[in-house]
Amino acid sequence: MADHITELRLKCLERGASGIHGISRTFRNMDVDHSNWLSLKEFRDGIKEFGLSFPESSVEELFSYIDKDGQHGILFNEFLEALRPPMSQTRISIIKEAFAKFDKTGDGVITLEDLKGVYSVKHHPRYINGEMTEDQILRSFLDVFDQGVKDGTVTEEEFTNYYSGVGANIDTDEEFVKMMKTAWKI
Incomplete structure (x- = not known):
């Protein structure tokens, strides 16, 4: 799981020089229905669009890991918290x-x-x-x-x-x- 989070974090950060703002843009791009949360389908499609090839079971595990409140959708704050690099x-x-x-x-x-x-x-x-x-x-x-x-x-x-x-x-x-x-x- 940690490897997939790290890989997704790196892909998000490389898409924008301003780090977390790049992740914010990534989230908005993945949120195709503009609902302010990601469904599993939007998340799966976003992962593919990034060129990441995780097995389907790994995508579902990653989705569940990020979906901290268990509402079957990823809110922006959940997304951000999961992808924010750890700090000393x-x-x-x-x-x-x-x-x-x-x-x-x-x-x-x-x-x-x-x-x-x-x-x-x-x-x-x-x-x-x-x-x-x-x-x-x-x-x-x-x-x-x-x-x-x-x-x-x-x-x-x-x-x-x-x-x-x-x-x-x-x-x-x-x-x-x-x-x-x-x-x-x-």
Whole structure:
């Protein structure tokens, strides 16, 4: 089972440089009826479309493994959780530190209000030329991390999922920590 999950994870990640966002696109492509969950048929067809050739029994086992709630359908969060690469405690800690920097209210969600005063748009070209307002730029920034329905808020789980995908392309914890510290000025 672990080999099949690993193979599927690698296929999903190689289809998009932005890791988990690539998996999100993969899920949407597999969800041909746009029901926001995958049936066994959609999952099976998606596996074939990826060029993976698992025996039918393995596809069914993989489907059941991912379908954590046993509802005979795979929800996006189940899909994401199963395919998210495992992370070390070092990586999880630096992600939490970055999240906390932006979650000014400490409520576990980053909103536009949390970002104001922490993320400056004053030097953003689209702000300078008047093409976008501060709120529009901050919202587009949040959308990078916002998974599934774009609701203008980013949970710690969404933030972690994003960096789990990014981290899949970074070999060592030291490189990952350096990247996070540089990106978030922590």
